[in-house]
Amino acid sequence: MDNYSGKIEYRIEAPFFIIKLSDPGRLNSLAGNDYLYLAQLLEKADEDDCVYFTVLQSSGRFFSSGADYLSIGKAQETNKSEPELNKWLSNFVSRNVYVTDMFTRHRKILICCLNGPAIGLSAALCALCDIVYSMNENVYLLFPFASLGLVTEGATSVTLPLKLGNNATYQALMFNEPIKYDKLKGSVITKNYGLNDTEKFNTAVMDELRQKTNHLYLPSILGIKKLLMINIRDQLERANAVEVNDALKCWVKGEPQKRFKELSLKQRKHKL
Numbered sequence: 001m002d003n004y005s006g007k008i009e010y011r012i013e014a015p016f017f018i019i020k021l022s023d024p025g026r027l028n029s030l031a032g033n034d035y036l037y038l039a040q041l042l043e044k045a046d047e048d049d050c051v052y053f054t055v056l057q058s059s060g061r062f063f064s065s066g067a068d069y070l071s072i073g074k075a076q077e078t079n080k081s082e083p084e085l086n087k088w089l090s091n092f093v094s095r096n097v098y099v100t101d102m103f104t105r106h107r108k109i110l111i112c113c114l115n116g117p118a119i120g121l122s123a124a125l126c127a128l129c130d131i132v133y134s135m136n137e138n139v140y141l142l143f144p145f146a147s148l149g150l151v152t153e154g155a156t157s158v159t160l161p162l163k164l165g166n167n168a169t170y171q172a173l174m175f176n177e178p179i180k181y182d183k184l185k186g187s188v189i190t191k192n193y194g195l196n197d198t199e200k201f202n203t204a205v206m207d208e209l210r211q212k213t214n215h216l217y218l219p220s221i222l223g224i225k226k227l228l229m230i231n232i233r234d235q236l237e238r239a240n241a242v243e244v245n246d247a248l249k250c251w252v253k254g255e256p257q258k259r260f261k262e263l264s265l266k267q268r269k270h271k272l
């Protein structure tokens with residue numbers, strides 16, 4: 001496994017496999033290869049028989065600001081002679097399919113420690129987690145697909161209506177509105193720790209998880225997750241495939257690249 005950028009750390013404290021995003025200076029934005037590494041770590045956690053819970057943590061004030069716009073610029077600039085279709089099949093389709101698939105197929109309990117806002121593909125991955133805890137009420141999820149010339153990704157065309165409801169999903173996606181704590185509470189977030197320090201929050205969640213799980217018969221929880229996923233797994237897998245193929249057309253046309261560049265030049269700002 002290649003940890004290309006060093007932006008992601010992991011440690012195993014059985015029964016927990018803890019993955020931590022550790023690039024707070026750039027708000028834990030992730031390049032294509034970082035998402036690949038994250039997916040590989042999920043695969044490793046899935047295969048490890050000592051692991052029952054995969055815990056996602058982050059650092060600083062954001063959980064993750066989504067795809068790293070600089071890496072999209074680089075992908076655009078390299079191999080200029082390569083046909084756009086080939087370029088975005090490898091730089092977008094295969095990566096998005098793989099990372100989303102590793103989340104949808106993950107057999108262990110996925111717990112997200114949401115220390116701050118999550119955006120784009122990273123927000124989609126939070127929405128794929130089984131349990132989400134928030135550090136405080138300042139968290140939000142933003143899916144700026146309509147602003148960036150993209151369409152739903154990371155199986156959000158299934159997870160958002162399922163978790164938030166259909167009309168709330170339309171409201172957020174059509175107008176690029178952040179989904180704030182008041183809407184996430186109870187639907188996505190099941191506990192708010194009311195803290196203001198990410199490291200204290202991460203520690204508090206782990207302390208509580210150790211306490212809550214030490215009396216459980218752990219194989220049962222995997223059996224329960226398997227049953228809970230039976231009805232939606234096919235939907236998630238189908239959505240993943242259709243989403244990337246629709247988005248591929250956007251990348252070939254070139255609209256997202258233009259808009260990501262504007263973001264990187266600070267000529268475009270999301271309304272929060």
Ligand SMILES: CCC/C=C/C(=O)SCCNC(=O)CCNC(=O)[C@H](O)C(C)(C)COP(=O)([O-])OP(=O)([O-])OC[C@H]1O[C@@H](n2cnc3c(N)ncnc32)[C@H](O)[C@@H]1OP(=O)([O-])[O-]
Nearest residue numbers: 025026027029065066067068069070119120121122144270
């Ligand atoms: C795979 C393809 C599909 C994926 C789709 C998606 O994920 S769609 C979602 C795509 N994502 C988005 O649309 C979100 C884009 N980001 C934003 O809209 C804003 O940064 C903000 C609203 C998140 C925070 O505003 P704020 O005023 O509080 O903070 P700030 O702006 O000053 O940022 C602090 C530092 O972090 C840096 N940095 C931040 N994000 C990124 C990034 N994604 N990339 C790289 N760098 C990023 C920023 O440059 C700055 O560094 P500098 O210049 O000081 O060296």
